[in-house]
Amino acid sequence: xxxxxxxxxxxxxLNCLAIHSQNNKKQKDIASIKSMCGCYEVQFxxxxxxxxxxxxxxxxxxxxxxxxxxxxxxxxxxxxxxxxLQHLLxxxxxxxxxxxxxxxxxxNTDLYTYNIENNWKYNKLSKEEVKGQWTQKxxxxxxxxxxxxxxxxVHIDGKDYWMNTTDAPLPRREYTKRKxxxxxxxxxxxxxxxxxxxxxxxxxxxxxxENEKDIVLAQEKGxxxxxxxxxxxxxxxxxxxxxxxxxxxxxxxxxxxxxxxxKDLTLEKKVSNKPLYSLLFDLKPTATKTETDAxxxxxxxxx
Numbered sequence: 001x002x003x004x005x006x007x008x009x010x011x012x013x014l015n016c017l018a019i020h021s022q023n024n025k026k027q028k029d030i031a032s033i034k035s036m037c038g039c040y041e042v043q044f045x046x047x048x049x050x051x052x053x054x055x056x057x058x059x060x061x062x063x064x065x066x067x068x069x070x071x072x073x074x075x076x077x078x079x080x081x082x083x084x085l086q087h088l089l090x091x092x093x094x095x096x097x098x099x100x101x102x103x104x105x106x107x108n109t110d111l112y113t114y115n116i117e118n119n120w121k122y123n124k125l126s127k128e129e130v131k132g133q134w135t136q137k138x139x140x141x142x143x144x145x146x147x148x149x150x151x152x153x154v155h156i157d158g159k160d161y162w163m164n165t166t167d168a169p170l171p172r173r174e175y176t177k178r179k180x181x182x183x184x185x186x187x188x189x190x191x192x193x194x195x196x197x198x199x200x201x202x203x204x205x206x207x208x209x210e211n212e213k214d215i216v217l218a219q220e221k222g223x224x225x226x227x228x229x230x231x232x233x234x235x236x237x238x239x240x241x242x243x244x245x246x247x248x249x250x251x252x253x254x255x256x257x258x259x260x261x262x263k264d265l266t267l268e269k270k271v272s273n274k275p276l277y278s279l280l281f282d283l284k285p286t287a288t289k290t291e292t293d294a295x296x297x298x299x300x301x302x303x
Contacts, residue, residue, distance in 0.1 A: 022132065026106065029134060029153040032160050032192050033083050033104050037075045039234035040196055040226040043068055046173065050219045053180075061218065065173060071099065071226070072237035076245075081106040086248075088237040096240040098248065098281075100146070101139040108135035110262060111148050114167045116182055116208050119266045120145050134162065136188070142277035143251050144267060144299075145259075147186065161191035167206075181205040181217045199224040243285050250289040251280060254296050266301040 044067040053059035070090040077084035087099035107130045112120040135150040149164030165187040170178065183206040191198045201222035207215040231238075258265065269275065279295050 025132065025153075025155075028155050029106075030083065032153055032155070032162075033085070033134070034075065034078075035192055036190070036197050036226070037073045037085060039229050039231045040071050040073065041068070041229055042071050042227075043223075043225045045224070046201075046220055046222045048218055048220045052216055052218060062174065062178065062220070070229075070234065072234035072241075074238070074241055076101075086241070088234075088241060090234060090237050093236040096237050098141055098244070100141060101143060103135075103137040103139070105135045105137065107131060107133060108150065110259075111135065111150065112137075112145050112259065112265065114145075114147055114169055114183070116210070117266070118169070118269055119264065121264050122262055124262070125150070136162070136164065136190075138168075139255075140277065142275075142280050143248065143255050144276060145255075145265065149188065159191070161189055163187065163189045178205075181207050183208045183214070185214075196226040196228040198226070247283060247285050247287055247292070250287075250292045251296070253289070254293050258296075258300065268299045268301060271295075271298045 044065065046062070046065040048061040048064070051059055051061055072088045072090065074086045074088065075083065076086045083104045085102045085104075087101065089097040089099040091097060107127065109125045109127060109130055111123045111125060113123050115121050130150050133150045133152050135148060137148045138146045140146050147166050147168035149166035151162055151164040153162045154160070165185065168184045168186050169175070170182070170184055174184075185204040185206050187202040189198070189200040191200065199222075201220075201224075203220045203222065204216050205218045205220065207217055267276070271279070276295070276299050280292065283291065
């Protein structure tokens, strides 16, 4: 009996240690995600590296891109299992652009995976598949879906990063210029550094047709460098968000209702010859939820 009690006590102790270790790891993950918030000088760099087009004589690779900007990243929401980070691009004190948004969900099992033609497939993952992992959900400037992926944060040998590969629509720097591919397979690495953080990408430009094997047209390298600066440099964005947060909360709430249906989603590219972001950006901060709901509903392709 004494031996059995000792074994039971040892098992309970090991289980408590495992739970404690998992909680410590989760807190490190949260600290890494939250450290991406604040005011940053950003360098956006993209270069096409390899081409695989059959017609090499007429193939035109994308130009190498170097852009710079100042961004405020606002922690919009924080709960034990979710962090919401909104990027705001500062063009000038009088011109703030609502940029992309990234949500981080702990051990999330509901995923929307990009397919083609503004279509996202709903996938239900098992709890075992996502144990200890964080899903990064990335949204367009109008809070419509972009891409999602799940992976574990890694904290080892002084390195602090998260890496995942997933499919996405063409980026804004490409979709008005390129018609020769229709999916971007992105390997995203978010790494925390002593001066801020890096968003590194290794991307495949994919030609995808239903029921056919994907064709890799070209590859590209992306390195976006976020260098932390004083928050006071981004005061214009902070003030803008205070004035406009209500409008975008209504937009997010509507999208969350749509995502909660847990079914495939297809969106129109334009309504009344305008993209969704244009219609929403034209609204005043005082616009009602009824107005934003109606605009978003008009882009949902009914089955």
